[in-house]
Amino acid sequence: MGMYMKSKKQYLKAMGVEIWQDKDKAKKSKAKTLDNDNAQDLHSLDEVKKKVAACTLCALHKTRTNTVFGVGNEKAQALFIGEAPGANEDLKGEPFVGRAGMLLNAMLKSIRLDRTDIYIANILKCRPPNNRDPLPEEVKLCTPYLQKQIDLIQPKILIAVGRIAAQFLLNTTESMSKLRGNTYQYGPQKIPLLVTYHPAYLLRSPSEKRKAYSDFLIIKKALVD
Numbered sequence: 001m002g003m004y005m006k007s008k009k010q011y012l013k014a015m016g017v018e019i020w021q022d023k024d025k026a027k028k029s030k031a032k033t034l035d036n037d038n039a040q041d042l043h044s045l046d047e048v049k050k051k052v053a054a055c056t057l058c059a060l061h062k063t064r065t066n067t068v069f070g071v072g073n074e075k076a077q078a079l080f081i082g083e084a085p086g087a088n089e090d091l092k093g094e095p096f097v098g099r100a101g102m103l104l105n106a107m108l109k110s111i112r113l114d115r116t117d118i119y120i121a122n123i124l125k126c127r128p129p130n131n132r133d134p135l136p137e138e139v140k141l142c143t144p145y146l147q148k149q150i151d152l153i154q155p156k157i158l159i160a161v162g163r164i165a166a167q168f169l170l171n172t173t174e175s176m177s178k179l180r181g182n183t184y185q186y187g188p189q190k191i192p193l194l195v196t197y198h199p200a201y202l203l204r205s206p207s208e209k210r211k212a213y214s215d216f217l218i219i220k221k222a223l224v225d
Ligand code: URA
Pocket: 082, 083, 084, 085, 086, 089, 094, 095, 096, 097, 100, 122, 200
């Protein structure tokens, strides 16, 4: 046989051995590799945004109206990270524009900031149907985009808004009650990370707003120090 054969698969095929592979699994692992490779070539938020707008790595692209990349000051010192777009965000293509977003704006105002001072992004860039929790596979495929946003913005502080963001950024399954109230360091650059309640939770449990306000005072202090 004069031909050079590269893989075990090809040897087996030449031997007449039939190879079965789960099609979905094959697709998924290819998508992951593609995503990681592409992330290396993205050098500005605009480039990442375009990549996200065209993303079909997970099934959420089939049900989205718009991707929701992120918004705010590209040189922000504070990067707020939420969970995933809801219905309003999906329609507008902007994070935190519904009722929870209004509360987030009010909380920012309480420490004399507005959305143009900070940057806001989400773990997922597309809305999960019926606002269900993100699936681990969706988080895995989508978060290289968030990582790129963190690398490009280089914030002075990261704020994990709610459980899903906190658990992903801290690589833990701990509850919010355990996670909130401490400061952490994120990634090799050891970016200070603070965990606070999701404003959607605060809308349901207004008595917790006081604790959230104390988190925001810590954020303010980190920005002026
Ligand atoms: N909740 C989030 O976590 N993010 C949004 O963008 C909107 C609601």
